[in-house]
Amino acid sequence: MAELEGHQGEHPHGSLYRVAGALTITRAATTEREIAALPDPLTIDLSEINRMDTVGAWLVYRAVRDRGAKVIGASRDEVSLLKQVGEFDKPARVLPEEPGGFTRGLRELGEWVAETGSTLVGLLGFFGSTLISFANVIRRPKRFRVNAVIQRFDVVGVRALGIIGLMSFLIGIVIAQQGSVQLAQFGAQVYTINLIGRITARELGTLMTAIMVAGRSGSAFAAQLGTMKITEEIDAMRTIGVSPIEALVIPRIISAVVMMPLLSFWAMLMALLGGGVFVWLSLEIPPITYIQRLQEVIPLTDLWVGLIKAPVFGFIIALAGCFQGMLVEGNSEEVGTRTTTAVVQSIFMVIVLDAVFAVFFSNIGWI
C-alpha cells in the first residue's frame, strides 16, 4: 500500500518513526514490526498522518507505555484518540486459566472419573424417576398424554417404515447373495433359505431396526430435549407444574417400546422379501417353494427371540436419548455432543444386550 510509508532513520536523540497517510488496522502488523525494529529512544512523528483508528492509536500508545517513546506532531483529534485508547488499557485474558502439564493430566483424569460416576448415578436416578412417573400415570390415567404418545408413534414408527423397509429389503438381498455364493461351494444352495430365514428372524431384523431407530429417533430425542433445556422450556414446564418426565420422556419411551417390535417385524418381512426376490431371480426357486421352505426351517421360537428383544432395545434407546438430552446445559455445542453420546451409548448397549440375549436364549434351549 502506497498510502503509508514508514520512514526510519537516525534522529539526533535516537531513532525516528515517521508515518504518512493512514495509520489503521489495515497496516497494523507491518507497523508493529517496524516500530519493534527501531532502537530506543524512539520518537514517533504523526504530523503526516491523515487518518488514525483505534488500532493505530493502540500501537502508538503501546510504544509510549512500554518504551517511553515520544510522540510529536499529533493533531488534537489524534491526541484525544491516544488518550482514550489509554483509558481502556485493561489487559484481559482471552481464555480461562489452564494449569499445565502433569497437574492438567491429573485433573482431566479426575474429572473424567467424576463425570462417568455422576453420569451412571444420574442415569440410575433418571431411570428411577421415569419409573415413578410411570407409576403416577398408571395411578392417575387422566394424566396420560394420549395425543403426545400418538404423535410420537407417527414420528418414531410410521415415518420410519420407508427407510427401514428399504434397508431391510437390501440387507435381505445381500445375505441371500453372499450366502448363496458360499453355499454353492458345497452344492448346498438351497440352504440359503435357512440362512436368510433364521438370521433375519433371530438377529438382523431387530438389530438393524434398533440401530436405525437409535440413529433416527434416539438422536432426535436428545436434540429436542437438549434444545428445550437451553431455551428454558423445560424450566417453564416445571414452574407451571407440568412434569417434564411425564410430558416429554414417557411418551417417547412408550413410543419407542411399542414401535420397536412392530418395526422389527416389518424389517423381518422386508428382509425375507428381499431374500425371496434374489432366490427367485438368481437361484430360480419359485416364491411358493420359498415360503414353504421358510415355514419348515424357521421355528416359531426364532420369531419370539427377535420380538422379545425389540421392546428392550427400544426402551434403552429412548432412555439414553432422553437422559442425554436432559443433561444439556449451557451452549449449543453441548446439544451436538450429547446427541452423539446418546446414539453411541444406545447402539453400544443394544449390541452388548444382544449378546447377552443370544447366550440366554441358547441356554433355555431356543436354538
Place this chain on the structure above:
Amino acid sequence: MTVVPEDLDPKTVPEGCKPIIEVRGLRNSFGEQVIHEDLDLTVCRGEIIGVVGGSGTGKSVLLRSIIGLQTPDTGHIDVLGENMIGRDEDEAKNIRRRWGILFQNGALFSTLTVAENVEVPIREYFPYLKPPLLDEIASYKIAMGGLPADAGPKFPSELSGGMVKRAGLARALALDPELLFLDEPTAGLDPIAAAAFDELIKSLQKRLDLTVFLITHDLDTLHAICDRIAVLADRKVVAVGTIPQLLALDHPWIQEYFNGPRGRAAAASYEHEVTA
C-alpha cells in the same frame, strides 16, 4: 391522513446532512402479508437515529433489509454510499467491514469466550494479525464496551444479560465501524443498567465519531441520546424528527406513544434532569 410538514418527511434530506443510509421506496412482504410499502428513510452521518414503532411494524425487518440479511421485493438501499441490493458476497464484505451490529440477544458465539468473540471479526478480515497484538486489541475493545477485564475469558453462558449486551457491543466495535446498528440495546436490562448503556453509547458515539442506527422501545433512551427519531407505522416511516417536532403532529400512534402515561413520565424525568 396525518399531514406531515416537509421538514419531517422521511424523503427530505435535512440541511447539512451527509447521508450514510438512504432507503427509498422499500417494499417487504412475507407471502400475502405486506410489511413495508414505499418506505423512505435517510440517516445522516454522525447522528444517533432512533427507530420506533409498535410490535409487528417491521422495525427488525427494516434493519435486516439494510444490513442485507433480507432481500426486499423492491426499493433502493444505499449504505455508506454503496448500493446494497444484489451485491455479491465479496463486494458486500468490504461494506460489512465498515459497520458493527449488536443483535437483540447479543448473538455471541456460545462456544467462544468473550475475548475470542471480539477477535472473530478481526481474524476474519485481518488474518495476519497475531497475538499478542490481537489479544491486546480485544482487551481494549472489551474495556470500551464497559466490561471489566475479568470478563474476557468468560463464556457467554456465564454472563448476565447486561454483560452479554456489552460483550456484543465490544464485538460490534471490533473493526472501528463508522456505522453502528443496535437492535433494542436496552431491552431486558434493569433501569440502572439501561441508563448506563445509554451513556456508554452516547460517549462512544462522540469519541469514535459513530453514526448509530438504533431500534428501541425504551422512551428513556429516545429522550436521552437520540438526535432524531423515525416513526414506523402504516407500513412506512411516517415522520422523522426530534420529539417536540413529532409531538406537534396529530398522528394517533405518535400521540399515544409519546403522550401515554409512560411517555409523559419519561419526558418529565428527562426535563427534570435537564433543568436540575
